[in-house]
Amino acid sequence: MKRLLLFILLVPFWILSNAQQTEYTTINDIHYYSDSETLADEYINERCVLDLYHPEGKKGYPTIVWFHGGGLTGGNKSIPWELKEKGMAVVAVNYRLYPKIKAPVYIEDAAAAVAWVFNHIEEFGGDPELIFITGHSAGGYLTSMVGLDKRWLQAHDIDANRIAGLIPFSGHAITHFTVRAERGIEGTRPIVDDLAPLYHVRKDAPPLLLITGDREMEMLGRYEENAYLWRMMKVVGHPDTRLYEMNGYGHNMLTPAFPLLIKEVKRITKEKD
Secondary structure: OOHHHHHHHHHHHHHHHHHHOOOOOEEEEEOOOOOHHHHHHHHHHHOOOEEEEOOOOOOEEEEEEEEOOOOOOOOOOOOOHHHHHHHHOOEEEEOOOOOOOOOOOHHHHHHOOOOOOOHHHHHHHHEEEEEEEEEOHHHHHHOOOHOOOOOHHHOOOOHHHHOEEEEEEOOOOOOOOOHHHHOOOOOOOOOOOOHHHHHOOOOOOEEEEEEEEEOOOOOOOOHHHHHHHHHHHHOOOOOOOOEEEEEOOOOOOOHHHHHHHHHHHHHHHHHHH
């Protein structure tokens, strides 16, 4: 009898809780270049698309732009399940790949996708001042390049400092190994030129959270590159750069790193309220 009474008492709360659950919608394959550019180039039409996952009936939520990995030679967009139903939008981006194109085209694509989000997220209820850029490996490299080198977003009349936060996962801080391969440079030879995030260290950049795998399990030098970027950002006086090493995890440390990303989004969103 007591169990029956407890069930009767809890049913209204269960119904109310489910009635208040947020619904989410996914819109697939949105072209982020103009119609004229998309129609003029078959590869742009194929690759330069994004998926938008967002809460329905809400306003002012943050948005995460997610760039997939794959060494700038492969990979495809997907909405990470770890970021779903968190009260925010997620934008998963495809970009053109080597060898069909060469540097810096993939960076240009990343900037064009971010610009699309800045220009359109408010139409879906998102706050254009709460746009966070992130991605894994090659996607982490694109994150840092778009956020630290202001020229790519400036081409779309957007100040990169409007980005609420940069959270690259295991991204190159030196010039990407695929860019070096395009030039015939060995992967063990580090290069820091204008296609390296480290080249664009600056005091006024958005908040920067660097996340890598365990230095003994990561890809060659990846932790050390990020540690050097962290140090140089500190040297120039950047007030909000942090570095996390995921001990016990290798390069593909995404699932345990996502809570750090979500925590960072919440921290900065709260500070902006």
